[in-house]
Amino acid sequence: MNSYPPELLAQLAPVMFVAGLDAFSAPSSQPSTPSTPISTKANEFSILATRLRDALQAQRKVAIWQPEKAKTFQVILVDKEVRFPPRKLVPPEDPYYSAAHSPLSPLTPTSPLHPDGLIAPIWIRKHTSLVPSVFVLFMRIFEYPQTTPVSPLDAPDSNREREKELEERKRDAELAAEVAIRKKATNERGIKLTAVLLATRKMLGENGWPICYDLLSKSMNQSDDPTLDTRLTFIRRQSGLDSRAALFVLSPVSPAELGEFVKSLQQALYEPALEYYTAHSKRVRRKRNRHSQAAAYPIPPQTSSIIARPLRPEGWTVRYEYKMACFAEFRGEDEVALKHYQDAHSMLVVMFGSTAILPPRTKRWAEAKVLADCINVKISKLYLYNNEHALALSHHNAHVRIFTDFSRGWGIGEETFEYWSWIARQHRILAELLEQGTRSTLTIPVHKPPPAMPNMILTASQIQNGVKGIPANALELDSIRSLGINPSHALQHPGFYYFMAAKCTELRRERFLAALEIENSQKVPMSSPGFMNEKKVDHLTIVLELYTKAYELFKKYAVVDPQSPTQGRLTLWIAYRIAQTYYQSGKYDMAIRLVTFFS
Template sequence: MEAYPPDYVQHNLPLVLVSGFGELDNDGSPPGRQEYGARISTQSPECLSDQAKRLLQGLRALDGTGCAWNSTALPGSTGSVRYQIKTVGRSYTLPARKAAPLPKVPGSESPPVARNAELHSPLSPLSPGSPVFPDGVFTPLWLHKHQHQVPCLFVAVFQIRANEASQDERLRGDINAIKHALTRSMFKTRLAVILISDRSILDAPDLEDRIAVIRRAAGLDSKTGLFFMPPMSAEAEITIFVQDMMRLLQPSCIEYYRDLTKRARRKKARGGPPPLSGTPVGGASQATTQSGWNVRYEVKQGVFAEFRQEMDVAERHFSAALEELFTTEGGVFETTSNWSPRWDEVRLLSDATALRILRCQLWNGQTTRAVQSWVNYKSRVRDLLDRRGKGSATYCWNAWESQWANIMSQLVQLADITPLRKSHDTGSDQPGVQVYAQPEKGAAIGERLPAWYSLHHSGYWLRLFAKGIRARWEKALAIPEEDRVPPGQSPASSVANRWQTYDSYLVPDPHQEAPLSGEGAYDHVTELGRACIRAAEEFEARQQARMSEQIKLELAEDLIDAGSRSDALQLLTVLWEESTWRADDWHIPFRRLLLMLLGCARHDQSPQLSSTIPAVVWELLAIAHIDAPDTTLDLTNCLHDRQGEEPISLTFTDKTRLCPFTTHFAFGTLSSYVGEAQECQLTLKLNAPPTTKPLQISSVAVKLGNKQVIIRHDGAESDVAIATPLQSLQSMRELDDGSLESSADLRFRPQTAKTLEFAVMLREARVCDVDDVVIHVETSKFALRHRLSQESILPTNRWRIAKDGVMDTFLLPHMDSRFMAIHPKPPKVQIALQDPRIQYFTDEHIRLSIKLYNGEAEAVTGAITPRIESTDDDQALDLKWAGDEPPFDITKTVSNLAASAIVMVELFVYAPPEATTVTLALDMQYTLASDPGTTLTKTTSIDLKIVPAFEAKFTFAPRLHLDPWPSYFSAPSTTEDVLDGVKQLWHLGAQLSSRTDQEILVRKVELAVHEVQGGALCTIGNAIQEKEEEETLSLGPGEKKVSDFQLTTQKFSLDDRRPTHLDLSLIVTWSTTTGSAAEEAAETIIAAPRLTIPTTEPRVLCTISQREKTKNEEYHILQYHLENPSTHFLTFAVTMEASNEFGFSGHKYRTMSLAPLSRHHVEYRLLLHEEVEEGRWIKPNLQVVDSYYNKNLRVNPGGQGVQLGKEGEIMVWAGGVPSGEEGRT
């Protein structure tokens, strides 16, 4: 847009003049003749307070000069508009509404004419002083007048102080002076007054009356004419004040431009202009046509609609004006000669009108219509120039075409269309970056639009701009020499012919466009460079890197053609370093880049470019064969003309540079073992064109895991070896760092491949692959190192062999020959468990006999390490080798185990207390006597199933304690150590069942008390033995052992009524074999169920004494012991039932009352009806009923000879001495 007058292309905003802050906006005088009208001048001082400055900032915030050209850029609610805020001083001169009358010539006589009929606007074609007089159509001065000189609103700002009423008269006078000046100017500009006060009305009530007097005296409207601004401390308050004020004034501003629109519509409706004979300067040969007047007023109405921000209305008027310009039925272009200066003026107006149409369409979101309008207007202009102008075959058309594309790019940028924003301008709530905007609804109903009609971002339009500049440059260079000479040095015929051929619209003349001397020519190169860089930046901002690189490459080519090799070199270097063509294999454009860069670098003799030349040649060797068979490249001598420089070191990777070699690698087998030689083949192919000289590699390094193989060039090889396609490297030397080195002929002819076969021994078990290949090229001028990563090394499925001098291949059996599995060398040492058992037992000290057998052909030395691989509960187990002394070492050394020899070792495994399944892993790492550097590993896993050794059943019953009970009525003991609770005796029976599958030895069975709760003491007596037993008892599978224990409990306090809880466990010491070592004895702890002993419950115990003899008979004494451990008196009814087995002596029925904490005895003498010598079990039935609760008390055995029957009844042994099972209770 820079080629057009700024007023033609500027977006029109309502002009608001603010007076009272000083003349801060200095807008220079417009070009051309200027006549001045009414002058506004006031005497009040300028407002310089802080509040006034902040008010000015608030007003400037509504200035929309720098905002985007779209509706979304407007702030506030829907319908609000932006303004152009301009500050002026206390004096301002408005332009004249009417032109000044022509001076009267003395002595001349003219008929009297009414003043309002003869005077017109100074810019009207009817005013002799107008730039468009007499036949012009439009001038940008009219736009300048309405945008920068005549405001729709004049805001006068004054300072009013609370204590200075004397200034009110001056304020009224200044306001009236402004009103009168606006009235004299005949413009309908609105007036608004702002009074800035230092105090509020609440603080100074008299201000309200003063303001009312000023308003009435000046005749201002109370809502839109006068605004009072009290002191405001916050910026938000000032912002709200300004926005509210402008919201009230906005209808007046819009109405101002609406009145101007109505006036223009009325003038258009009057018809054409009056005859020229009626003008003060009659006799003119031509006047503005009817179409010209229609265009003039359509443009005015469109501009006024744009002032009102009614862009759809503005587009309609601008489109009507454009049709009037191009119509073939008396249009402006049809009635204007192409040699007339008015032709260029009309073209300027036409371009400005078309530009405004595009702006209106983009404002309304009609992107596809905007592209269609752009294309249609370009076609109409070209058709017009070919038909009425000087044609479109000259540089003038290409200049306009490029400017028209530049206009569209600037419009797209200024419109700030959301889909076309740059990536860093797109918010998080917006979709990703788009290249073009989608067509609007209704743009193409029922037809398929071309892709170009979808509005693309400004980069595409800038690319068209650059294309037009390039075409203009080419045609400028093609201008004949006779047309490049200045007119003063050319014959008249040549000048006349030049005037008819070339169009000077927005471009210099041919002798200035491309002068023959070359001095002062138009700088096409600079303009082209700016356009291309701008276009490239737009493409880069939207991740279109390839298009950006293409534009830069074309620009570099143009710079080279123009002789600017230094600028081209700088551009090409950056493009070469950052190019995406390298990674994307776009070799054709990348080759153009390399050739241009090489030519510029060779032309520039600076030492800084010495490293660029071999790097570029190195990459050209990789792609030069595409379309340049005659290209001769010599990497070795590419720096032969650079003298006296130190060798250059270059390091490349496949990510940063292309490599001229294609690399293939293959392992000979799919898998192998550690320590075995692995056959490998490395194939290198030089991709250079056939005309390239042979290339010699200094060395190539291949990295295979931790092993590196370096193959150096052998200069002693004959020239015949260069053609050898397969070279087998027999001798490999190992260097100090562990890498292998060999030599081969590394000279390559173009388009030939060479395979290097070698063997390498890998000593690490892993999946081995080729990590990288490094190619070294060394000359006297430079040293080049190129590293190819695994991604750039290609696999091959063919293995090359030489058979009778003929090359042959065979298929490899694996998919990816770059990988090979290296397995550990299979160990031949065998580890086995001697005499394994099916199961083992908890808490057992397991002795495992392990047999080691050396199956190797030679002696081995190593160490065996046991480890627990897994357990059900992740519990660690203790391991110990037999015979080890503390501190124990978990690893056992096996030294010099001869071939086929066997050695036995014993391992103790301490089983856990819970049942589980354990996996014991035995790892033996050993080395052969002949190869101590290679470690072999043998691992054997043994599953140990651990189950419980015993199953226990417990019985718990009360017994009679013989000690007397303490009296409830006696005084307690004063000794602290003496317990005054009741002693109670209990019987605990434990039955052990062996769950083993073999005979075991039970050495000891003990009962342990872990915890006593309830404030009591528990003591354990010795185990009850019915007969003398051996210290060790043998239990077979499924056999049982019964152990009886006596427990005595006693409360610490007689008053303690809480129950007592006992936590007990059975400790069994046992072993698996008789006479085994003490360290193999196991100790198993079996937890007994928790026992609860009630303290306050009464109970009945039954005992029987040995039989007694009288004179004639024998009888047994049966005693029942009733205990009342509670603190209450209890009454019991005791009834002895008769029996057929015996007779008894005692109370058959009686009632007994028990005092608290007392025990009573009931005795019966039993006489058997039939005497049995061996004895037998009888069932006396004593009923004890609690009289209060009417519940039977259970009778419990209280000693030997008494037991419970199957149905819970009491059974006593009578007739003999109890023994064995009969005595057990």
């Protein structure tokens, strides 16, 4: 899968920015003493911040195969002063702001997609690394230093209590002002902001207090500090925080309790995250509807000079369908995402069908081809998530068949190394997808009919003409036993597709060597970029890698059947091909060792 941008293949999940944890210094390695209570508290919060970082980042890792639907976020640790990329190139106060476009829009002259690009990986990167759906800000709530009275009978010091109240109000106002600044930035993007205030256990109460304090909770125990509820209400109102899951209080707790806090925090913020991506989908859908009502652009005649043409309606449809698919994937709505990915793929096929829309061997043509391949992987993966193996393989085969037909028209058919390079890549990416899936939840179907019924061994003519008194499904099963299954119509284990990728890579090498021989015979160097890059490829190393993976997986999925001892013939043949490839590479000792081992 390294041949494609990882952003276009990764499973999308809601993004959470976490800020403020770096404000706490690393925990000290020196043992604390009772005479230094302040340093002890600082060390406790440093340990808490470290555990929080680890717990939050362990929730979800970026991966291609992630069928789980748990309410977890892709957490990114950021600085408290992090800034979001601008929505448009002009500031909001500019009178032309409403008519301006995104920096990544094909309508923006400085955009990498101007004037006719479709989707760039940077757009995915923007929504997975630069702009979150929720923003969690960790801060320390001020606690006035405690003093021990000389005698329990001493009356409270009214001056000290007043000084304490004024100082707390001042610090709370400063904290609220800092939160309000961040709240303004998140509000402009529709991002949910949540503040988590860190406090000591004494402030929250040693017994009975929950580790998570939510202002909506109606079942809160009393803390040791009777003014805490008033202070939190003041902070929330002054900062403009929402009344729903916007303010939490956490104290240094055990790792188990911290895990519960992280889980409850994500569950509380998951719904606002879905609302964020839903709002994006609605905005994109409105744009798509406006473009679908616009008149179609005439296709300008092709000339020898390269003229920058604006993106056609078909291209805008691909953009909008792809964006809605991504936002549905962020929300975990696989069926909706699948529908939009299919629509985007279908429109790409329409665009590739006209060389006037996508001229072959141009930059935009290459970008669209990569996008189509990545969408095909997404569609196949979503089918596999739902255990629809036949549909996944059918779409993959249809994608290969359609673009094989296109390749012949583009002049890069079966006689070129470019074609076999692309075919090998398609087989390999399917193998890697299946391999990742089998490490998780995917189960490869077993294409083995049940044992034959007694007296059910039929002749070929009986199968063809049918036999009275025998159920139709029995005839079908016996037909499968006699004729077998076409491997291109039934999903195999990943080793089969590594094997196919290796065979295609061998054909790729043959076509390249033929082109190299033509170049040497004509004594005129070929200057095409593709041919120059192909000279740098070590084909035999790739073939060895693919055959080796195929061999290991064929052994893993081998079915031991004493009645069919020839089932391992293909595995042995792959081993022979590995030895032959070593021989072609000049590694004769390895070739002899393999031949000796399997002989």
